[in-house]
Amino acid sequence: MPGGVEDVREDTGLLTLTKSGIVRRLTRPRLWVLLGALLCFGAFSSMCWFFLVLWLRQRLSPAFPNSGYGQILEQWKAPSPKGPWLPTLPQELGGDIIPVPCHSHNDYWRPVPLYGALAVGYTSVEADIWLDSDTNRSSDLLVGHSRGALTPECTLSSLYITPLVQILDHQNEGQDAVAPRVGVYNLEPNATLVLLLDFKERGADLWELAHEQTEPLRQKGYLRHWNGTDLVPGPITIVASGEAAFDLVVSNTTYRDIFFDAPLEKLVVDDRYNWTNSYYASSSLARAVGTPWLGRLSTSQRSTVELQVQAARQRGLLARYWGTPSWPVSTRTAMWRTLVSLGVGVLNVDDLIPAGLWNWDWCVVAGVSLCG
Structure with missing residues (x-):
């Protein structure tokens, strides 16, 4: 070699x-x-990274509020052909829940509709309503995202109206007949809970049936209403959205207890909407200000949001944007923070617990989503 x-x-x-x-x-x-x-x-x-993430989630996860609503989550059963399931209500129903200005979007999709949002402190829930095509059940309003998803058991009455009447009867037990009605939360008894009805069909038939279905709340004095001159507070505020007709909302010129979801982006050019006939002023984020680039609002878009929020406030309305980014978690949370800083009246939410309970600063740590 x-x-x-x-x-x-x-x-x-x-x-x-x-x-x-x-x-x-x-x-x-x-x-x-x-x-x-x-x-x-x-x-x-x-393995170390996996256990670190589990440890962080455990340490940073917020404590669930102590309340009767939380206890109901463990017992809840879906409505059956026999009617709605109604729990035995604990004495301290509202517990130590602090209400938060969040809207439970498509609330009926939750594992536990209504009670799940109440257990976190939400002040607004949403139900999509349809006429029943079965003439034998024509007095029922069905709840679901599409007509193909409707079932005869899931009605506005079984999921929302009847449970709310039970809750408010419990909360107001022993109250004087002429005393103001208290709401669903003990710590803020004067807070109103919004029941937003997303009308999925046009026409007077759906409107009339919605008015009929909300009558149990009306009879007991639980509805916030306008008496022709002033707003009278109430523990429940009904808001009509979607295909609901504004003309039907304002057809009664001396009394209203179903308020409109005004078009937010039109407030600057249309003066019909105000606190006597509307409650929210809403729009999809993309339609109102344009699609956010990489989930962030530009300087121009932020200015537009500020102007729209100000227009809503001047009319006594709460601004609401839907269709906000939901993923990744860092983008979703950043948009929540931006909208709140710009003064929106209520946050439209799909993720109940992260929005309502988490400290948003801890939602993403070292690139890892902890509150997704």
Whole structure:
């Protein structure tokens, strides 16, 4: 061999350099040892990361409010053909819940409609309503996102009206007949809960039936209403959205207890909407200000939001944007923070617990979503 150096000719591994600068090849056993060590290190690191995330979630997760609504979540049963399931209500129903200005979007999709939002402190819930195509049940308003998803058991009455009457009867037990009615939360008894009805069909038939279905709340004095001159507070505020007709909302010029969801982006050019006939002023974020670039509002878009929020406030309305980014979690949470800082009246939410209970500063830590 040249220079007296042994010429290694095995073609069994990766090239490497010795201290003398001569290139050698790793033998197959040494290669597998190296790969095995790398795999073990990777598995150990992944396991440590996994347990770190679990530990962070446990340490940073907010305590669930102590309330009777939370107890109901564990017992709840879906409505049956026999009617709605009504729980035995605990004495301290509202517990230590602090109400938050959040709207439970498509609330009927929750594992536990209504009670789930109340357990977190939400002040607004949403139900999409339809006429029943079965003439034998024509007095029922069905609740669901699409007509194909409707079932005869899930009605406005079974999911919302009857449970709300039970809750408010419990909260107002022993109250004087002429005393103001208290609401669903003990810590803020004067807070109103919005029941937003998203009308999925046009026409007077749906409007008239919605008015009929809310009568149990009306009879007991639970509805916030306008008496022709002033607003009279109440524990429940009904808001008509979607395909609801504004003309039907204002058809009664001396009394209203179903308020309109005004078009937010039109407030600057249309003066019909105000506190006597509307409650929310809403729009999809994209329609109102344009699609956010990478989930962030530009300076111009932020200015537009500020102007729209101000227009709503001047009319005594709460601004609401729907269709906000929902993923990734960092983008979703940043948009929540932006909208709140710009003064929106209520936050439209799909993720109940992260929005209502979490400290948003801890939702994403080191790139890991903890409150998704």
